[in-house]
Amino acid sequence: MDSTPVNGGGKQSSNPSKEFPNPKKPSGIRHPTVYDAVAAGRISVTGFITSKPLISCSRDTSRSSRTALPPEQVLFRSRKAPTRFAECDIYFSNERHDTSDLPSSDLLKALHSYSSNYYSKATADRGVDDWQSLDGSALLALGILAEELMRESVGSTGDLALAEGDGMCGVLESSSNQTSISRSEPAKKKRRLDIISDFDSD
Incomplete structure (x- = not known):
């Protein structure tokens, strides 16, 4: 019987971690994305806009800019960003195509900002680990x-913005009936007391 090893004569490794290395763990450093720029204007030239300005000991002014950058500048400041040309800007290429089937960009920005601010306050860690809860799709x-x-x-x-809904008429009628009944109840009680007092006098 042939005793040749299966791995072609080489020594078989006893450590399986060398054959199947562990995947790289994600870095703890968070890099600015277009999501942060669109959500609530959180990105400046120096990075994330902090809640309090960072002032160096050797200067009187803040060392970090608090002016938010628009999303397109955040996108094209990255390393692998394509070159932009004024004649055919690829970022605003949607303006050259039919976008009637897409939602309004102002509506998407409002929804994006609301959801981002909501999850930053609703979660226990204030949205620190909630990076991709609302993607583009x-x-x-x-x-x-x-x-x-x-x-x-x-x-x-x-035109229906200034009109009442179908269910409002029934609600108004029921509320008016309840108010009329509540107003008539004290009168009935008063009459009953008058009748009782008449019997007592007899």
Whole structure:
């Protein structure tokens, strides 16, 4: 019987971790993304905008800028960002295409900012580890749902914005009936007391 090793004559490794190395652990340093720039204007030229200005001991002014950058500047400041040209800017290429099927960009920014601020206060760690809770696809879907809900509420022309809903008439009628009944109840009690007093006098 042949005793040749299966691995081609080499010595078989007794440590499986060398054959299957562990994947790289994510770095604890968080890099600025377009998400942070769009959400609430959290990125400046020097990085994340802190809640308190950082003032150096050797100078009187703050060393970190608190002026928020727009998303396109944050994107194209990264290392592998493509070159931008004024004639055909790839960031605003959507303006050259039909975007009638997409939600409004202002609506998406408002939803993005609200959800980001909400999760930064609702979670125990104030959203420190919540980096990708709302990606682009989920944001577009949320914007489409919001537009459909508004379209059903106000109508295609918006004329229903100043009109009452179908269920409001019944609510108003029931509330008016309750107020009339509550007003008539003291009168009935007073009459009953008058009748009792008449019997007592007899």
